[in-house]
Amino acid sequence: MRSSDPEEILRSGKGVCAGYSSLFQDMCSRAGITCISVNGYGKGAGYQVGQKIPDESNHAWNMVFLEGRWHLLDSTWGAGNTSENSSKFTFMYNEFYFLTHPALFIGNHYPDKKEHQLLQPTVSRKQFEQFPFWKGSFYNCGLLAFHPETGIIYSENGKVSVIVESQQDLQYIFDVNGNKHGVMKLVKCGMELDVYLQRTGDHELSIYAMQPGSSNKYTWVLGYKIICTAVDATMRIPKCLNNPVGPSWITEEAGLVEPSYPEPVIHTVDGRCTLSFKTIKDLNFLCSLDSDEIKITSNMERRHVFLTQTHDKVEMKVQLPSQGTYVLKIYIRPEGSKSSYDYLCNYLIICTNPSVKWPVFPMTYDQWGRNFELVHPLEGVLPKNTNIPFKLRIPDVTKVCFKGNTFIPLTFSNRGYWEGTCSTTGHEKLIVMIQYNNTNSWQYLLEYTVSK
Incomplete structure (x- = not known):
């Protein structure tokens, strides 16, 4: 001693x-x-x-x-x-x-x-025994309060919720017995966490915080004990989900505001949803769909999401290939940059309807740009031996045509759309091409596949 x-x-x-x-x-x-x-x-x-x-x-x-x-x-x-x-x-x-x-x-x-x-x-x-576990690091990081205020939490059908308030915007991570079975949302000066337990029994929840942009590591700030007596077997958190989930002060700082879905989890009955943001910075976008439940091929991950962008808005149409739990990931890069896209955020999309089976969207080429709009067809796979009407808004181009076995021009209507009808008979693929003024070259825009 x-x-x-x-x-x-x-x-x-x-x-x-x-x-x-x-x-x-x-x-x-x-x-x-x-x-x-x-x-x-x-x-x-x-x-x-x-x-x-x-x-x-x-x-x-x-x-x-x-x-x-x-x-x-x-x-x-x-x-x-x-x-x-x-x-x-x-x-x-x-x-x-x-x-x-x-x-x-x-x-x-x-x-x-x-x-x-x-x-x-x-x-x-x-x-004193019932307090959550925290030390000086909680207040040194600028945290102010937490809920629940008791250290032992009893789950409700396998779910518990924790709220942390802080003096400023912070970054957070968490683990439950070393796992990430939860959905964490960053809010102004705090975070909201929903934990979905995968088994009954006692669990340890640890929460960590860090100053944005800090070179330091995350600091442990708060601990709870969770007692779980029942599990919701329908709620599973995909391993491909990244926390935090949904829009936050991080997306706002990147230049995306006024989200159409402010919450991190989207429930869709028919397997479709449309997300949008107002953009206050010049950005290019890339989106992909992922899942632990079905195999998402490279042909599927980007073709179940269709992007439309104007000068101050980005819209993301999502069509799920089947029922299940999916992760929509959003990437950005500055307009004009040749660097790779940076990950920004993701959403959790859930559909329990067994009848859902949406096809892919048409494949877009690099020329698919800002202020372009595809009205129809949105299906990337077209039926054979069928006349398909097309309608697109493509500003500042001289010509638009289909390329299959032959070239078929579209007509510019007085409503500002390029329109026309194309038969899929005898075609394996249909490619929409554009030509700008004072050029003789054609550029690929969209690609459709004709079913066999």
Whole structure:
């Protein structure tokens, strides 16, 4: 056992919490500051959310009398932290534990004497045991509050919800026993998390936070214990889903505002949905569809989403190939850039209708651009031996035609659309081509396949 004698602690540079406390008290005494040591229970390394607090003390800290009132501090935790097995101490100054407000200090310090809480009314032992698990990192990251306020959460049909509020926009990650079975939405100055448990029993939920753009790692800020007695077998979180989900301050900063679907999960009855954003920056978009339930081939991942973009709006039509749970991923890059697309966000799309079976959209080429609109046909696979009417809005071009076995021109109508009818008889593919003024070359725009 290490000594708690102040002179020995100072000489050796080593000591446990009682040594830190006694040395701090001795230093205050020499400086003429009234200080006492406080014994009690600290939720330190090895603590599990919801565990019963033993009667015997496991920690020591101090109270100092300054400017007419008492203050709390923990010089041990303020100096650094230990690893989970308490085998290594890392020196890392943490100002939070010096002159901490009593209402915050009580979150993980329970003194043997209630008057040492410096609270009115005082917190009972049972209340202390039921707190979620957090430390100074919670407030150092600028977090303000959390809900639920009890450390043990009972799931409802396998689902629990957690809300965290902060002073500013932060980035978050979470895990439940090392897994990511949840949907996290970033909101202004906080986040909302729905956890969907995959099995009954006890689970540990850990939440981490980080300043946007920070080079530092995510910091653990909050822990809960979840007790699950039933599981919703219909709700499964795909492994390909990236949290956070849905629009957020991140998409706003990128230049996408006023989302048509502000929530991260989209439920569709007929297997179709149309998402849109107002765009306040010049961006190019790329979208793909993914799923853990069916095999999404390279031909499918982008052809079940059709993009239409104007100068201030982007629209994404989605048609699911079958019932199931899907992830729509959205990528962006600045207009005119030749760099690769950067991932921006994703949505969770759920359809339980077994009759859903939508075909792919037509394949778009690079020339499919801003202010282009496809009215019909939207089906990428056309029936054989059929006359198909076409209607497109393609501004600033001289000619538009079909290319199959022959070239078939479309006509520019007085309504501002290129229109025409094409027979699929004898064609395996139909390609829509465009020609700009003062050029003799044709550029590919859309490609359709004719069913066999």
